[in-house]
Amino acid sequence: MKEKYTAVILCGGKSSRMGFDKSKIKIGDKFLVEITAEKLENIFDEVVFVxxxxxxxxxxxxxVLEDLKKExxxxxxxxxxxNYSSSPYTFFIACDMPFVNLExxxxxxxxxxxxxxxxxxxxNGKDIEPLYSFYSKDLVPYFKRGIDSGRLSIRKIIEGTNIKYIPETIKEKYDNSLSMFTNFNYKSDLDNIYGKYTQD
Known part of the structure; x- marks a missing residue:
């Protein structure tokens, strides 16, 4: 039996640096997150938003799932x-990371x-990308415990679990420009987004 996979796009956040809700940015008549979701549908059985x-x-x-734990x-x-996903592993990505690399x-x-x-x-260099990652369903109690105790750092929540880190050399093999981890926080960043989709 084929394993089912779910992808989740996180669409919350204050977007304070952007000045408006970046999850509602549109390219033409579609939300940018819809375009991201359409790409993810090529390899995932289900794509949902939170x-x-x-x-x-x-x-x-x-x-669109409403946050069980707001703020x-x-x-x-x-x-x-x-909590929602019926998949053993779920892929999570942020709404401001539109350059999806399926390979x-x-x-x-x-x-x-x-x-x-x-x-x-x-x-990603010396850093990690917690919102371009797969998480096991087994982590539900870890996240609940972290949230209930006010410990909201993903690094802290998953500390001590078995983590597979993909080395940067692999990332460079699939994406020399490293654009798959590009996100946008300021209005000036949008030129890069619109330019990329205009070229495509």
């Missing part, structure tokens, strides 16, 4: 997504088949 309000995007075809940032979004994600996905990791996460 937001502070399930009616946030109006009448779209994707399921808890990405940790709350991951907790909500893992790289499929590479990460292969490690879920070993069923021995709690998290499959990418290294």
């Amino acid at each position: 937001a502070e309000n399930k009616y946030k995007f109006g009448n779209i075809k994707y399921t 808890y940032g990405p940790a709350g979004g991951i907790f909500t997504g893992l 790289y994600i499929k590479y990460m996905m292969n490690f879920t088949k070993e069923k021995k990791f709690h998290v499959i996460m990418a290294h």
Whole structure:
């Protein structure tokens, strides 16, 4: 029986640096997150959004989950997504990371088949990318415990679990420009986004 995989796009956040809700940016007549979701549908059985309000995007075809734990940032979004997902592993990505690299994600996905990791996460230089990662359903109690205790750092929540880090050399093999981890926080960043989609 084929393993089912779910992808979750986190659409919360204050977007204070942007000055408006970046999850509602549109390219043409579509939300940018819808375009991201359409790409993810090529390799995932289901793509859902997590937001502070399930009616946030109006009448779209994707399921929008309302945060079970509001005002808890990405940790709350991951907790909500893992609770909903029926998949053993769920991929999480932020709404401000539109340059999806499906080949790289499929590479990460292969490690879920070993069923021995709690998290499959990418290294990005000296940093990590917690919102371009696979999380095991087994982590639900870890996130609940972290949220209940006010410990919202994803690094702290998953501390001590079995994490597979994808080395940067692999990332460079799939994306020399490293654009898959590009996110946008300021209005000036949008030129890069619009330029990329105009070229495509």
